[in-house]
Amino acid sequence: MKLSALFIAIEVGGTLAFAMSGLLEATRKRMDIVGVFSVAFVSAFGGGTVRDVLLDRRPLFWIQHEVYLWLVLLLVLSAPLWLMTLRHKLGGWLMELADAFGLGLFAISGTSIATAAGMPPLVALLMGAITAVFGGVSRDVLCNEIPKVYRDHQPYTLCALAGCGAFLAMHSLGMSAESASLIGIATATGSRLLSVAFDWRLPSWLSTSK
Amino acid sequence: MKLSALFIAIEVGGTLAFAMSGLLEATRKRMDIVGVFSVAFVSAFGGGTVRDVLLDRRPLFWIQHEVYLWLVLLLVLSAPLWLMTLRHKLGGWLMELADAFGLGLFAISGTSIATAAGMPPLVALLMGAITAVFGGVSRDVLCNEIPKVYRDHQPYTLCALAGCGAFLAMHSLGMSAESASLIGIATATGSRLLSVAFDWRLPSWLSTSK
Amino acid sequence: MKLSALFIAIEVGGTLAFAMSGLLEATRKRMDIVGVFSVAFVSAFGGGTVRDVLLDRRPLFWIQHEVYLWLVLLLVLSAPLWLMTLRHKLGGWLMELADAFGLGLFAISGTSIATAAGMPPLVALLMGAITAVFGGVSRDVLCNEIPKVYRDHQPYTLCALAGCGAFLAMHSLGMSAESASLIGIATATGSRLLSVAFDWRLPSWLSTSK
Numbered sequence: 001m002k003l004s005a006l007f008i009a010i011e012v013g014g015t016l017a018f019a020m021s022g023l024l025e026a027t028r029k030r031m032d033i034v035g036v037f038s039v040a041f042v043s044a045f046g047g048g049t050v051r052d053v054l055l056d057r058r059p060l061f062w063i064q065h066e067v068y069l070w071l072v073l074l075l076v077l078s079a080p081l082w083l084m085t086l087r088h089k090l091g092g093w094l095m096e097l098a099d100a101f102g103l104g105l106f107a108i109s110g111t112s113i114a115t116a117a118g119m120p121p122l123v124a125l126l127m128g129a130i131t132a133v134f135g136g137v138s139r140d141v142l143c144n145e146i147p148k149v150y151r152d153h154q155p156y157t158l159c160a161l162a163g164c165g166a167f168l169a170m171h172s173l174g175m176s177a178e179s180a181s182l183i184g185i186a187t188a189t190g191s192r193l194l195s196v197a198f199d200w201r202l203p204s205w206l207s208t209s210k
Numbered sequence: 211m212k213l214s215a216l217f218i219a220i221e222v223g224g225t226l227a228f229a230m231s232g233l234l235e236a237t238r239k240r241m242d243i244v245g246v247f248s249v250a251f252v253s254a255f256g257g258g259t260v261r262d263v264l265l266d267r268r269p270l271f272w273i274q275h276e277v278y279l280w281l282v283l284l285l286v287l288s289a290p291l292w293l294m295t296l297r298h299k300l301g302g303w304l305m306e307l308a309d310a311f312g313l314g315l316f317a318i319s320g321t322s323i324a325t326a327a328g329m330p331p332l333v334a335l336l337m338g339a340i341t342a343v344f345g346g347v348s349r350d351v352l353c354n355e356i357p358k359v360y361r362d363h364q365p366y367t368l369c370a371l372a373g374c375g376a377f378l379a380m381h382s383l384g385m386s387a388e389s390a391s392l393i394g395i396a397t398a399t400g401s402r403l404l405s406v407a408f409d410w411r412l413p414s415w416l417s418t419s420k
Numbered sequence: 421m422k423l424s425a426l427f428i429a430i431e432v433g434g435t436l437a438f439a440m441s442g443l444l445e446a447t448r449k450r451m452d453i454v455g456v457f458s459v460a461f462v463s464a465f466g467g468g469t470v471r472d473v474l475l476d477r478r479p480l481f482w483i484q485h486e487v488y489l490w491l492v493l494l495l496v497l498s499a500p501l502w503l504m505t506l507r508h509k510l511g512g513w514l515m516e517l518a519d520a521f522g523l524g525l526f527a528i529s530g531t532s533i534a535t536a537a538g539m540p541p542l543v544a545l546l547m548g549a550i551t552a553v554f555g556g557v558s559r560d561v562l563c564n565e566i567p568k569v570y571r572d573h574q575p576y577t578l579c580a581l582a583g584c585g586a587f588l589a590m591h592s593l594g595m596s597a598e599s600a601s602l603i604g605i606a607t608a609t610g611s612r613l614l615s616v617a618f619d620w621r622l623p624s625w626l627s628t629s630k
Contacts (some may be wrong), residue, residue: 026360035360038347044394049264055468056478058266062335068627071333083416108285122490137458137562141349144356146564150446150455157454202452206503236570242622244577245570248557268476273543280542293626309490352557354566 003166007105010185012071014102014142017095019044019072022139029143037076039142044072046135051110051127055117096196103187107132107160108167108181121168128164132188153202155195163188220395222281224312227305229282231255232349233289239353248288249352254282256345261320263338265327272325294331314399317342317370318377318391331378338374342398343367363412365405373398426524430605432491432560434522437515439464439492443499443557449563458498461563466555471530471547474536475537516616519559524609527552527580528601541588548584553577553610573622575615 026036045062052060062068100205114124126155133156136146149156167184171177194200233251236246255272262270272278320341324334343366347357359366377394381387404410442463446456472480483489530551534544554574557567571578582620585605591597614620 017239027416029356031360031415032363034412035357036415038357038360040365052471053263054480056476060264063329066330066332069336073332082414087215114484115336119483122486123495126489141351141561142357142360144354144564146449146451147455147458147562149564150451150458151449153452157458187407198486202454204452205456206447206500237626239566239571241566241570241625242573243625244622245567246625248567248570248577263473266476270474273539276540279546283492283542290626351561352567352570354564 007181010101010105011109012068013098014105015044015068016071017102018106018135019075020095021099021136022037023076025139027083030139033076036079037073039139040072040076040171042142043049043135043139044068047106047133048109048135050134051113051131055114055119055127056128057113057117069167072123081153086098097193100189100196103156103160103183103192104163104187107163107210108184109186111164112177112181115171119192124168125161125164129157129160132160153204154194155202156202158202159188159195162191179205204207213284217391218312220315221319223308223345224236224315225254225278226281226285227308227312228316228345228379230305231284231309231346233286235353237293243286243310246289247283249349250282250286252352252394253349254278256348257316257343258319260344261323262340263386264340265324265329265337265403267323267327282294307403308401310402310406312394313342313402314373314395314397317373317398318394321374321377322391324386325378325381334378335371335374338377339367342370363414365404365410365412368412369398369402372414375378426601427601429453430525431529433518435488436491436495436523437518438449438526438555439495441519441556443496443600445501445559445563450622453496454543454630456499457493460492460496461561462562463555464488464497466558467526467551467553468529470554471551473548475539477537499606500618517613520609520612520616521605523552523576523580523581523612524605524607527556527583527608528604531584531604532591532597532601535588535591544588545584548587549577549580552580558606569599573624575620576609576612577606577623577627578622579615582611
């Protein structure tokens with residue numbers, strides 16, 4: 001009972017954090033209200049939508065839980081009231097925190113749904129990463145940028161994968177889905193917060209452009 | 211009988227107008243024949259395809275009505291014959307007219323199909339907007355531009371939403387689907403034509419880039 | 421028996437060639453390991469995934485044949501070992517060869533699957549082209565470029581279409597699916613290799629930007 005309430009709170013926080021990242025990026029690109037709402041919407045729901053389409057799940061999760069649509073709509077419509085406040089350090093810190101929780105929860109939701117649908121571990125890992133990351137990738141494509149998660153050399157997708165791996169390991173050891181989810185989310189979100197706090201970087205990849 | 215003929219005429223006109231917008235944009239980007247056809251195709255069918263995939267409808271509408279494919283193909287292949295003519299003022303005006311009709315019809319088709327599939331009003335509104343707008347968004351992404359409808363500050367998507375709202379209101383009042391569709395299309399297309407004629411603009415959104 | 425082994429060999433070669441094109445492009449854009457893997461993955465599986473989603477086929481082909489996922493993963497992880505070698509002329513020539521085989525096989529797989537699903541010839545042709553080309557288109561969109569196949573004025577998609585047309589013609593004449601596939605692949609791959617060897621160009625399309 002309490003646990004599912006916790007999951008819902010995390011999911012709401014993560015959805016809003018992802019929507020916010022779209023809202024901020026679209027605002028930076030000087031889009032109009034339609035663009036800002038569209039990019040916020042795609043940032044929040046893009047990953048889960050692609051997961052549902054790839055796994056052929058209907059209704060889509062944001063149609064099933066229509067309340068998330070209303071929350072994102074309210075977030076965008078109320079943005080003029082609080083957007084200035086967010087520029088303070090506390091706002092940025094809150095954003096990173098909510099985004100890290102969203103990363104963890106979306107990743108585990110993708111992996112656990114794929115596992116429940118009978119997918120093998122590698123596919124379940126990929127579904128976790130796609131669910132967690134594809135919203136941000138779509139946001140950057142719509143804003144005409146190379147996806148940030150592909151080139152910022154920060155461990156973001158890798159944190160999601162670590163969490164998904166922890167979930168799969170615990171699950172295969174016979175742990176309940178709920179406990180395994182908690183450990184997975186803690187792993188993904190925790191490693192992401194650590195990587196932000198200590199500014200961890202990925203080693204650089206080869207370059208052929210020299 | 212006559213009414214469905216009217217709808218088909220509007221749908222053909224709208225499809226061709228959307229395809230034309232892709233053709234022109236791809237030509238401007240100096241694409242080759244494959245690029246021009248692809249972008250015209252995506253502009254015309256992208257919105258309806260995404261609607262059908264999100265709602266899990268098969269066959270896709272352009273597979274069910276294969277004649278639309280042939281029309282877009284003919285449009286692209288015959289473009290060298292009439293493309294010069296289009297630069298005259300009359301051509302531009304005809305394009306705006308056909309595009310406004312396409313906007314109205316695609317929007318109402320999205321909303322009415324979603325309503326028939328049991329979707330709640332907010333989802334039906336979104337499906338209307340996605341059907342009307344996503345072809346143009348895909349066109350601009352393929353042409354490596356920020357989607358025009360997100361940043362031109364003109365009421366385009368909002369006209370579509372107004373038409374969808376009018377359809378939903380009439381429908382919930384017990385009006386027949388056909389009459390409600392006519393009113394919805396008239397609202398979307400009419401408000402779009404008015405906004406072009408009088409050059410209406412959306413109020414500017416917040417900017418964080420100062 | 422031997423024939424299906426041949427098809428599998430071609431499919432593996434084509435998948436790896438497409439993944440490689442993504443790997444190289446992402447490396448050129450200085451992406452990190454996550455970006456390189458994602459773009460390689462999308463380049464290799466994007467076309468077939470869109471085909472499967474449009475035709476509503478599940479499980480997706482790369483979930484059904486999970487080994488392709490492992491191959492692409494190995495390719496990316498082992499890249500530091502051989503990426504330097506590839507810059508030699510032999511490497512570039514091998515890439516073109518594998519890519520041309522991938523083009524042929526992906527195109528015919530799209531057309532034959534669509535035909536088996538009861539699609540009319542024009543739709544089957546389009547599915548062939550989408551399967552062959554959409555991976556590369558997605559690669560370029562993620563790398564923030566106008567898709568190369570839309571603007572390089574080389575016969576690439578047209579070679580795919582020629583192969584699909586040959587397959588459909590042979591198939592409608594009563595030839596077995598396997599023989600028709602071989603002829604289709606030979607047509608697409610052969611015409612592509614010829615067009616590279618002789619540097620064929622498409623005639624230029626109209627330009628409105630003068």
